[in-house]
Amino acid sequence: MPRTIYLSQYQSSNTNILATFDEDFNLATTTIPGGKITGSNLTTWREERVTMGWDTLRDTTSARIGWNHEKNGIATYSLQLSDDFNVTAGEALTFSLANTADEPLDFTITLIDKSENQASLPLSHIALLPQVLKYRMFKPPLGVSFQHETIFTTYVFPLADFVSSNDGLNLETVYEVRFNFDRTAMGEILIDDVGFINHY
DSSP states (O other), X not given: OOSSOOOOOOXXXXXXXXXXXXXXXXXXXXXXTTOEEEEXXXXXXXXXXXXXXGGOEEEEEEEEXXXXXXXXXXXXXXXXXXXXXXXXXXXXXXXXXXXXXXXXXXOEEEEEETTOOEEEEEGGXXXXXXXXXXXXXXOTTSOOOOEEOOOOEEEEEEHHHHHHHOTTOOGGGEEEEEEEEOSSSXXXXXXXXXXEEEOO
């Protein structure tokens, strides 16, 4: 394969969705009833329609999340599961991300159970989030500047990998998924389609 950036996005029909952000523009609600979203020290936090090239709107909404350690310290973005949302050992955490910056990004994903046991993995456990991809519609000598289009890539984290980092985590009582923006000092991303998928 050529040395370049490869992105893939997909969603399985058996995904147990936690948040797609399509149901409303209330920052505190999840797609599943009874869930809750919180954030701290974020420089950007809003839900918005995603744009394609030429500013065409896609028929989907995502959460735009930004952070800056120098201004606000380490930021977090958390999704709390409803009481009847069940997680099992054979599943994987899945979500889609898009970068808005010119550099790759890394941060930490943490699962927390009701006994406050935590297990964390860096995004780079799967792969860094690649920089925004730029393109130019017309070749030189036409004086057309580079543009970029929001391209998501799907991440799948087997829950067994979290347990390997802390075997005290009880998957059956996991109630929170937390994104800790602690590994890259500044960035802004789009998050979409957070949920759990049967992995085996």
